[in-house]
Amino acid sequence: MRKTLLAAAALAASLAAVVAPPALAAPAPAGSGKGPAVTFALIGDTPYGDDQRARFPALVDVIDSDPGVRFVLHAGDVKNGSTTCDDARFADLAALFGTFADPFVLTPGDNEWTDCHRAAAGGYLPTERLDAVRRVFYPVPGRTLGRHPMPVLSQAADRRHRDYRENVLFTKGRVVFSTVHVVGSDNDLQPWSELPGGDRPGLRTAEFEARRDAALDWIDATFERARRTHAPGVLLMMQAEPVQTPGFADIRARVVAQARAYGRPVLLVHGDEHVYEVEPGYAGVSNLTRLETFGSTASQWLRVTADPRTPAVFSWQPQTVPGA
Numbered sequence: 392m393r394k395t396l397l398a399a400a401a402l403a404a405s406l407a408a409v410v411a412p413p414a415l416a417a418p419a420p421a422g423s424g425k426g427p428a429v430t431f432a433l434i435g436d437t438p439y440g441d442d443q444r445a446r447f448p449a450l451v452d453v454i455d456s457d458p459g460v461r462f463v464l465h466a467g468d469v470k471n472g473s474t475t476c477d478d479a480r481f482a483d484l485a486a487l488f489g490t491f492a493d494p495f496v497l498t499p500g501d502n503e504w505t506d507c508h509r510a511a512a513g514g515y516l517p518t519e520r521l522d523a524v525r526r527v528f529y530p531v532p533g534r535t536l537g538r539h540p541m542p543v544l545s546q547a548a549d550r551r552h553r554d555y556r557e558n559v560l561f562t563k564g565r566v567v568f569s570t571v572h573v574v575g576s577d578n579d580l581q582p583w584s585e586l587p588g589g590d591r592p593g594l595r596t597a598e599f600e601a602r603r604d605a606a607l608d609w610i611d612a613t614f615e616r617a618r619r620t621h622a623p624g625v626l627l628m629m630q631a632e633p634v635q636t637p638g639f640a641d642i643r644a645r646v647v648a649q650a651r652a653y654g655r656p657v658l659l660v661h662g663d664e665h666v667y668e669v670e671p672g673y674a675g676v677s678n679l680t681r682l683e684t685f686g687s688t689a690s691q692w693l694r695v696t697a698d699p700r701t702p703a704v705f706s707w708q709p710q711t712v713p714g715a
Contacts, residue, residue: 428698429564430459432493433707435466435630435662436500436686438484440474443689446715447487450689453712455492460694461563462493462541466662466684467500467574467630469528476507476520481527488528488536495537496568499524499557500630500662501575508583516591517583518598525556532556546612552605560613566624566697566704569613571606571642573629575663578603578638599638607645614649623699625653628660632681643674650679656704662686667693667709682707690715 432454438444454460469484470476481503488495504524507515532547533556534540547556560569579599582590610627617625633643650657657679665686673681682705685691695707 427564428696428700429461429566430457430694430696431563432457432460432463433466433660433682433684433693433695434463435684436468436665436688437465438469438487438689439471439687443687444483444487446689446712448490449712449715450692451487451490453710454692457694459696460493462535463491463495463537464568464570464628464660465495465497466628466660467498468502468662468686469497469500470502471687472502472506472509473511475511475513476503476515476523477513478523478527481523485527485536489538491537492539493537494535494539494541496535496543496559496570496628497528497557498570498628498630499528499572499574501579505574505576505579505581508586510585514585514587516586517579518594521598525554529556533559535559546605546609549608552608555602555605555609558605558609560609560616562616562620562622564697565620565622565699566626567613567617567620567622568626569609569628571609571613571627571629572602573606573631573633573639573642575631576638577636578631578642580638603641606642610642610645610649614653617653617655622655624656624658624697624704625650626658626660626697626705630661631663632661632683633659647674647676647679651676654678656680656702658682658705660684667691680705685709 438447504517504520507517507520533542533545535543543559543561545556546552546558557572558570584590633639659681662684667685668683670681673679684693690712692710693707694710697705
């Protein structure tokens with residue numbers, strides 16, 4: 392217990408150094424990007440349905456057999472929208488993700504909580520399922536899944552946002568990696584129309600506003616960490632692309648402003664639309680690139696490298712599971 396308390400105190404102290412709202416600052420000095428490259432696997436919107444669930448272990452084996460891969464990022468939606476959101480499914484998927492040899496980092500998607508009001512998904516109250524997602528997929532705040540988990544900085548260490556254990560931050564190869572809980576269904580602004588008894592707009596709006604505020608603070612903290620450490624690049628991962636709709640407008644504006652002020656390569660990673668897609672100069676910011684990973688597949692993934700010795704920092708190659 393004493394070790395746990397000391398670890399929590401240290402984590403809280405670390406977070407305090409990065410959560411203060413930063414002023415938009417100039418880019419880090421040139422020449423500060425030297426450091427080792429790091430390679431990781433990027434997946435999302437998987438496994439979708441029983442067939443992909445059955446084939447997912449082959450994907451795990453292929454990624455585990457790659458000696459260069461250091462960790463795995465999952466951009467959310469661990470199931471499709473027409474399968475149930477019950478505890479047994481969540482437990483099975485968490486155990487499945489735990490079979491990765493490398494640390495496994497997940498940001499939630501809408502299918503595992505926002506859309507669980509759907510009759511086909513079980514007619515659950517979405518906020519109740521969000522609590523379950525946090526309990527099952529983030530059992531220890533500040534620690535990833537995987538057979539060899541790694542410590543991460545969790546927003547749960549900030550007393551203002553203690554519920555948001557899923558928002559995490561870590562540094563590899565001097566690049567700052569950050570997950571931000573932003574989901575489809577217009578970031579939970581779409582009505583819970585199939586909920587027994589009807590939508591609960593007050594509860595839904597309150598959830599949205601609190602999570603949006605936490606996300607904005609976490610984006611600020613991410614770029615403050617990057618500036619303070621002279622990081623050569625930043626990777627932000629969220630489930631949904633922050634398009635110009637009410638649910639995403641504030642998130643999009645904050646990412647754009649922070650990326651522009653940062654001035655170094657920023658990779659905005661997401662899933663949700665199930666189409667591998669690359670968009671340089673995203674939202675008119677020359678150093679901001681949007682990368683959407685493959686979705687609705689257990690046979691394709693992206694092998695991404697962050698190399699601070701290169702001008703672009705980030706590069707990637709699509710991969711296919713042999714025999715898929």
